[in-house]
Amino acid sequence: MKTIPSRMIVPPPGAQRGVVLVVALIFLLLITILAMAASGTSLMQLRLVGGLRSSQLADFGAESALRGAEWRLWTASNTTPMACTTSGPVCYKYDATITNADVEKFRNAKGWDATASTTYSAGTLTKASTDNTFKLTKDPVYLIEDLGVELPPGSGTQHESGQSAPGTGNTSVDSHVYRITARSTGANDNTVRALETTFAAKAN
Numbered sequence: 001m002k003t004i005p006s007r008m009i010v011p012p013p014g015a016q017r018g019v020v021l022v023v024a025l026i027f028l029l030l031i032t033i034l035a036m037a038a039s040g041t042s043l044m045q046l047r048l049v050g051g052l053r054s055s056q057l058a059d060f061g062a063e064s065a066l067r068g069a070e071w072r073l074w075t076a077s078n079t080t081p082m083a084c085t086t087s088g089p090v091c092y093k094y095d096a097t098i099t100n101a102d103v104e105k106f107r108n109a110k111g112w113d114a115t116a117s118t119t120y121s122a123g124t125l126t127k128a129s130t131d132n133t134f135k136l137t138k139d140p141v142y143l144i145e146d147l148g149v150e151l152p153p154g155s156g157t158q159h160e161s162g163q164s165a166p167g168t169g170n171t172s173v174d175s176h177v178y179r180i181t182a183r184s185t186g187a188n189d190n191t192v193r194a195l196e197t198t199f200a201a202k203a204n
Contacts, residue, residue, distance in 0.1 A: 054186030058193035061184030065140035117141035140184035
């Protein structure tokens with residue numbers, strides 16, 4: 001009986017089996033997923049940097065308003081004392097027994113609020129800088145409260161020199177303590193900063 005040898009079928013050199021194509025598609029899918037993840041991280045970092053920049057601009061605006069209010073109090077004390085009344089609007093007379101709704105609203109607002117406040121340097125900080133790196137969305141505002149003389153009642157008259165008894169020099173003017181609250185936005189309306197400080201100056 002004659003045995004016929006089996007033949008191996010060898011595919012021609014140019015034939016494709018499809019395995020390489022499947023592997024290539026899998027690698028391409030993995031690379032796409034990695035690229036999308038990296039892009040999402042970059043966008044998140046960009047938002048974080050933008051939020052930090054807007055926060056710093058808001059801090060600068062509120063700080064500028066505070067310094068402007070202090071300068072206004074200081075210069076007014078050298079000429080005409082600041083006129084503080086219970087109705088403001090430039091300066092409010094503080095009374096522990098009476099709550100001023102407008103003042104409390106401005107001091108405690110969580111977002112932007114310009115109730116009963118004074119605008120600081122209108123149009124200056126909301127104008128884009130020459131290199132377009134600085135611009136606030138709203139003018140900073142501030143509110144001044146006269147908390148009264150520096151010494152508590154019954155402790156004697158507090159003089160500008162810091163003495164509570166008669167002395168020499170300019171001792172005829174009482175020193176009042178003022179509370180200044182300032183509020184500012186940043187590069188967008190979603191960023192709001194409120195700063196508060198106390199400042200002593202002559203008032204009468």
